[in-house]
Amino acid sequence: MKNEALEEEYIFKKLNEFKSKDLNYSSGRILGSMCSEPHPLSKKVFMDFLDSNMGDPGLFKGTKAIEDEVIKIMASFLSLDKPHGNIVTGGSEANIMAMRSARNLYMERNNLKNQWNEPFEVILPKSAHFSFKKASDILGIKLIEINLNDEYKMDIKSVKEKINKNTIAIVGVAGTTELGMIDPIEELSQIAIDKNIYLHVDAAFGGFSIPFLKDIGYDIPNFDFSNEGISSITIDPHKMGLTIIPTGCIIYREKKYLDLISVDSPYLTVKKQATIVGTRSGASSAATWAMLKYMGKEGYSQLANSCMINTNFLADALLKEGFSLITKPQLNILGFNHPKIDMNDLVKAIEEKSWRVSTSSYPKAIRIVVMPHIKNTHLREFMRDLREIKNDFNI
Numbered sequence: 001m002k003n004e005a006l007e008e009e010y011i012f013k014k015l016n017e018f019k020s021k022d023l024n025y026s027s028g029r030i031l032g033s034m035c036s037e038p039h040p041l042s043k044k045v046f047m048d049f050l051d052s053n054m055g056d057p058g059l060f061k062g063t064k065a066i067e068d069e070v071i072k073i074m075a076s077f078l079s080l081d082k083p084h085g086n087i088v089t090g091g092s093e094a095n096i097m098a099m100r101s102a103r104n105l106y107m108e109r110n111n112l113k114n115q116w117n118e119p120f121e122v123i124l125p126k127s128a129h130f131s132f133k134k135a136s137d138i139l140g141i142k143l144i145e146i147n148l149n150d151e152y153k154m155d156i157k158s159v160k161e162k163i164n165k166n167t168i169a170i171v172g173v174a175g176t177t178e179l180g181m182i183d184p185i186e187e188l189s190q191i192a193i194d195k196n197i198y199l200h201v202d203a204a205f206g207g208f209s210i211p212f213l214k215d216i217g218y219d220i221p222n223f224d225f226s227n228e229g230i231s232s233i234t235i236d237p238h239k240m241g242l243t244i245i246p247t248g249c250i251i252y253r254e255k256k257y258l259d260l261i262s263v264d265s266p267y268l269t270v271k272k273q274a275t276i277v278g279t280r281s282g283a284s285s286a287a288t289w290a291m292l293k294y295m296g297k298e299g300y301s302q303l304a305n306s307c308m309i310n311t312n313f314l315a316d317a318l319l320k321e322g323f324s325l326i327t328k329p330q331l332n333i334l335g336f337n338h339p340k341i342d343m344n345d346l347v348k349a350i351e352e353k354s355w356r357v358s359t360s361s362y363p364k365a366i367r368i369v370v371m372p373h374i375k376n377t378h379l380r381e382f383m384r385d386l387r388e389i390k391n392d393f394n395i
């Protein structure tokens, strides 16, 4: 491709042409995404810190202090006073880091030197996010998938049965990708303590809503560091935190877990580096810091509450119209079907009315993530369209 220099005006014109093909959150039409419109403040702050590189934090001591403070504030939501961790690109990177820590801890404990010859196993629910498949491939660990109980949560009896001498970690999910369910973390924590196994909790989605919902009286099970068996938690500001992409976060109970995955970085201002990414956005930390300060706990409680109110509104409206829910939503994610319409036909009809939904793989259902950009008016329009679709199917 010939790539000659162009005028700025033309460049913007072309970019706008590309952008006009994107969907936007504010239309309310994106019903199956875990991301949302970032708050204008987080966009503004992000722009101010574009040049800061957390891969060489000695050059950006101010931004590094922001990253540390962000970790500390988020850990306080998760009942941990002295956290260790990093702001990373997202939940996938955070989960891969946690699995790397668990593997290296197991190797240290068992005095193993070669990571490529060992039958490492990680026990995780069938509902775990596909980032663990990447971790498995990269780190050479076998995934032992646990079936879900009739509430779509990890079956504890099977967890106990699958533990063996090769188990390097157990993973529980607080807010599953497909249905938003919360695994029995307290029980997993007890198992992790009894068997001395690393426990990681993937709260990429739920981490930014469960603590705030609990604060205002929602009856949601405990999933945080107050469970002594938990070693690390993934929590993503770029999902329910209203901040910009890319922003994920890994929080560890002990510094040791970061040390175990640190490599020498001799010519940098800091001599060790643990993150997978080298050159790393400081702007993500700054934008998140701004949002944490701007929203406060109250702001995030209100946000999570309004998403739950909309989720429950949608759940009731669907039931009234004869749709079936996979299960009562625990967070702001909902799976539904119609007993008389094939799921794929229903998705097609919904998309023809310019909504974008996603589908869950287990169990098969249409999946709606009721993010902050989805307002009650959008849901009413959606229900109107579903009624029309039912008519078209003669139901």
Ligand code: 0PR
Pocket: 032, 033, 034, 035, 089, 090, 091, 092, 093, 095, 129, 131, 173, 175, 176, 177, 202, 203, 204, 205, 236, 248
């Ligand atoms: N853990 C859980 C529980 C997740 O749901 C996700 C992503 C991850 C980890 C990985 O996070 P990153 O994607 O930040 O690495 N869940 C969403 C999903 O796969 C991500 C997503 C977001 C997908 C917006 C589509 C979309 O439009 O559904």
